[in-house]
Amino acid sequence: MHILVFVKQVPDASQVRVNYETGTLIREGVPAILNPFEEHAVEEAVRLKNEYGGKVTIITMGPPQASEALKQCLSRGADKAYLLSDRIFAGSDTLATSYALYEGARKIVELEGDVDLFFAGKQAIDGDTAQTGPGIATRFNLPLITYLIKIDELNLEEKYVIATRLTEFGQETIKAPIPVFFTVEESLNILSHSPLPYLIKAEKAEIELLSGKNVPLDKEQCGLKHSPTMVKKAFTPEKRQRGATLSGTFDDVVSQTADKIAPFLKKVS
């Protein structure tokens, strides 16, 4: 079985602050991490590999430093990692990104053989669009199971999978033919503590490089120029004010609180 996981290196969103004067994000000094949803996707892929045999391949699109995220996937037990990197991709939106990754994945199929299971995170924590995974699946014309929370059954002989996904209203259990494309939730699994041999292997591994040189690309579908997404408006959420602190005896504080709340309650009713 061959599993291909699409991953993205993202800024650690929990450490990004807003410059309230310019309304822009302060990216300086924010560490880059592997998109957390994809950490779970790799975990699941390796778990399935260990149960059913086969191999796990990783691909990411990004600048050279994205190989750090790939190394992390390898230290979770993936077998091989490809970095798709080219200036031509600069400024890509989800449409152009899914195209580039589609072509990169086709190259991997050529090099590594057919893929049975495709994985990606449900979304990246920097853009939150949840479009790139489905975009790739559509280009491959694959059945797509988004928001995956459980793989109930995997039958490689009869080539089907039964899987459960999260919906707005509850859960859905779906049977789909293999090959299939999943985008995954964090609740899919609990991250395991990787064995030391995985980490040693990851440190020794060479990252394979893909670019316009070895992947046939239609330049009319790459980069900023061919990304139709437009940001119409960006706004900064209002800075949260610090709450008022009341002091005094218990009774004092209670009556002060009541006085402050009363006008709001009147307004609401």
Add this chain to the structure above:
Amino acid sequence: MSDIKYDVAIVGAGPAGLSAAIVLAKAGVNVIVIERGRFPGAKNVMGGVFYTDCMKGIVEKFPNGAPVERHIVEQRMWMIDDESYVGFGHKNAKFDKEPYNCHTVFRAQFDKWLAKQATDAGALIVNQTVVTEPIMKDGKVVGIKTGRPEGDIKANCVIVADGVNSLMAKSLGFRTKLKKESVALAVKEIIGLDEKVINDRFNVTGGQGVTIEMTGSLFKGAEAMAFLYTNKKSVSLGVGMIIEDMIEHKINPNELIESLKKHPAISPLIAGGETKEYLAHMIPEGGYNDMPQLVGDGIMIAGDAATMVNAVHREGSNLAITSGKLAAQTYLEAAEEGDFSSASLSSYVDKLQESFVMSDLKKYKALPKLLQKNRQLLDKYPKLMNDAAFELLTVDGVSKQEKQKHIWKNMKQQIGFTNMLKDLYKIWRSVG
């Protein structure tokens, strides 16, 4: 799963561990370094002054390509009181000539760079992995256990460089728990300022930098050591205090650094700056007398893990680098004989004795205890100096002779003439 086997396993990718790894890997030894943090440097907070000399034999042409901030051309020493200081400084054009004596560095970047030198030389560094204990066989260390599944590593020799709170030294029984009277907690802020502002305020140009070391009663009358170092576009401002004193005076580290930032001699230097980072770390200040056993069968200890810190001269990383280098050289000699017993590895201790490392640590060995028992040395004297300077320099119609008499009287009252003589003798004995 077959055994993971290396010639040498190094615990900790700090300056000690990495310098050992570089020397070994360059000699063709199969070496693995296990680091607890996300990457080498992730857990480091060193004050920021790095001495050039110790890199001899490890990295050629240092600091070429290394992430250094400013080379230090002036060092100031201040004895501080609540709102004053008496200071001494030394600026020298010789410090402005290459090879520079020392630079300020950010350890997070510096260690990453040093790690790159190690991997380029052929060492393997594994991050995010904790080493829990040594693997013992017939009373000898034959490897290390990590906290990961299938995490045992066999090795001819283990070099322990896992820092101040060394788990390994403890589990080997080489040392007891850290004592609260011999460990300082240092807190530091990186305060961002324009390069030009720093140049103007500290009277430097280009890549030049200044350090200020401070001692005295800074807050609630407890003795503290503080420092300010200039980086390219920021200053590192930090303060350290023995943990026992923090407990006794009910001081938390945050109050300590806040009071330092408000000190009238410091606040204009950092005015308008923005705090970029806030860090805290423990520093082993027990010195020579607090050192653990350094060598066992199949094992050597280096750097902070071995209490190799010269608190008087704020040196630590250079001692760590040198000890790591010496441990590596010891291994290379031992490997020729194929003998990694403690008798064979004990030449590591001899090498340390011959180097500045032990000589400096020995020189000040009585000082930690002396200061611990004689708080007035760091508390009352700086205050007296400040009071005396103020009185002498204030023109208020009182004759200078009268002032001197009064200062002298005040000193005798505060400490006593014989006590002063005793203190002088003690200091001379422990640093002379």
